[in-house]
Amino acid sequence: MPRRFGIFARTLGRFVPSALVRPFGRPVVLFFHGVEQHTDDPRVQTNHHEVDDFVQILKAIKASFDVLPLAAVSDALAHPERHRRSVFLTSDDGYANTLTIAADLLEDMGLPWTLFISTHHVDTGERNPMFLIRLFFHYAPEGQYDIPFLGPVVLGDEDVRERQVARAVERLRLMNFKDASRALAAMLAAFPDDTLRRLLKRFSSEAFLSWGQITDLKRRGVEIGAHAHHHWAMHAGQDPLFYRDEARRSRERIEKEVGACRYFAYPHGNVDDVSRRAWEAVRDAGYDYAFTTLSGTLDASLNPFLLPRFCLGPHQRGLTSVVPLLRAANPRLAEWQKRMAG
Numbered sequence: 236m237p238r239r240f241g242i243f244a245r246t247l248g249r250f251v252p253s254a255l256v257r258p259f260g261r262p263v264v265l266f267f268h269g270v271e272q273h274t275d276d277p278r279v280q281t282n283h284h285e286v287d288d289f290v291q292i293l294k295a296i297k298a299s300f301d302v303l304p305l306a307a308v309s310d311a312l313a314h315p316e317r318h319r320r321s322v323f324l325t326s327d328d329g330y331a332n333t334l335t336i337a338a339d340l341l342e343d344m345g346l347p348w349t350l351f352i353s354t355h356h357v358d359t360g361e362r363n364p365m366f367l368i369r370l371f372f373h374y375a376p377e378g379q380y381d382i383p384f385l386g387p388v389v390l391g392d393e394d395v396r397e398r399q400v401a402r403a404v405e406r407l408r409l410m411n412f413k414d415a416s417r418a419l420a421a422m423l424a425a426f427p428d429d430t431l432r433r434l435l436k437r438f439s440s441e442a443f444l445s446w447g448q449i450t451d452l453k454r455r456g457v458e459i460g461a462h463a464h465h466h467w468a469m470h471a472g473q474d475p476l477f478y479r480d481e482a483r484r485s486r487e488r489i490e491k492e493v494g495a496c497r498y499f500a501y502p503h504g505n506v507d508d509v510s511r512r513a514w515e516a517v518r519d520a521g522y523d524y525a526f527t528t529l530s531g532t533l534d535a536s537l538n539p540f541l542l543p544r545f546c547l548g549p550h551q552r553g554l555t556s557v558v559p560l561l562r563a564a565n566p567r568l569a570e571w572q573k574r575m576a577g
């Protein structure tokens with residue numbers, strides 16, 4: 236539902252005059268992932284804005300809103316009526332191109348931002364599991380593969396692979412972490428070593444930042460937050476210890492490598508990806524605030540560990556209308572938060 240609201244706001248926002256909805260405005264958190272010069276296979280490179288589109292989006296944001304550092308979020312929550320034009324900019328996952336491309340653009344325009352990183356992936360360089368699943372379905376050689384929990388997978392024509400990948404991504408996202416990791420390992424084993432190496436090099440857009448690069452960003456004023464330790468959904472189907480580990484380890488790693496870590500963003504972050512145990516574990520790990528990917532605007536009635544965020548579309552237009560319209564999603568957000576409180 237909330238995801239559908241995002242699509243609705245995106246579409247409606249293109250037709251509604253901004254002057255009409257501006258008084259309706261409330262503080263909003265926006266997010267993007269990576270920014271690339273050019274993506275050559277959108278079937279697997281799903282998380283990046285192309286640089287020209289990103290610049291247009293930043294110009295639109297700068298022209299119509301006040302972009303604030305995340306440290307001002309408590310004031311925005313307490314006094315939303317004083318923050319009708321306030322937005323907070325965030326980026327998820329920690330792609331290396333946020334340093335090589337996005338950081339310079341944001342800095343040149345004087346826009347503060349926060350980066351949420353998944354610390355296991357920074358420690359190991361292991362790519363985002365959703366990218367690796369897509370890589371298997373689109374690039375593994377033709378044949379039959381026995382994938383734990385998915386059964387025999389026959390890879391052949393591209394149009395069939397397209398349907399298979401959509402189902403598999405959905406299936407693995409909702410699976411227990413350990414089971415999903417076994418399935419993913421079997422997928423990667425389908426590639427001859429040099430083929431996988433070649434593909435990872437070709438899709439360097441998916442490479443993550445190193446700790447040294449994250450420290451550079453921090454020095455340049457970027458706030459660093461946690462996006463869990465592993466990039467997996469913290470849904471209700473995980474083992475009880477999973478939530479605590481994901482919330483604590485990511486904070487500990489960031490505090491050791493770069494300093495204070497006050498904010499958390501849930502991987503995937505939609506209604507099916509965040510459980511009651513997840514937000515309680517995030518609260519208990521000592522974070523100040525945590526962000527979902529449900530649409531809505533900020534105010535003091537919200538659970539501080541289940542705050543809304545809006546994903547910037549690849550060619551996002553009409554933000555001056557879209558942002559104020561997000562307030563219409565708050566009743567649904569409040570209803571969900573009530574269910575999550577038990």
Ligand SMILES: [Zn+2]
Binds near residue numbers: 502503
């Ligand atoms: Zn993510």
